Amino acid sequence: MTDKTRYSDEELQEFKELILEKLDKAQKEYESLRAALIGADGNDTADTSPTFKVLEEGANTLGKEEAGRLAERQRKFIQHLQAALVRIENGTYGICRQTGRLIPKERLRAVPHTTLCIDAKQ
Numbered sequence: 001m002t003d004k005t006r007y008s009d010e011e012l013q014e015f016k017e018l019i020l021e022k023l024d025k026a027q028k029e030y031e032s033l034r035a036a037l038i039g040a041d042g043n044d045t046a047d048t049s050p051t052f053k054v055l056e057e058g059a060n061t062l063g064k065e066e067a068g069r070l071a072e073r074q075r076k077f078i079q080h081l082q083a084a085l086v087r088i089e090n091g092t093y094g095i096c097r098q099t100g101r102l103i104p105k106e107r108l109r110a111v112p113h114t115t116l117c118i119d120a121k122q
Helices: 009-039 053-090 105-110
Strands: none
Touching: 009 053, 009 105
């Protein structure tokens, strides 16, 4: 029995559907975070009381910084998922870039954008 060197087209299609699902969800979350960054300036008519303005501005700044970090992380995740789709199209998806062996399906289902098997990752 010979070891497989790549996943079949049917298997790649299964992974493609999984990645497209994750990509859609990630893009929606990213847009939500971006909207929070853009619209969270607090300059509406409800913001007229100066009593706690300094504290609120500090909290808003921290909230924007956190949303910015989360948005950047989400953007990188989206890029990794898009790169995985490219690997599916060129037939190299699921092949460990360090060992050249197939990455187990269980790992790909858990982390569909991975390029390393567990042995190489460790």
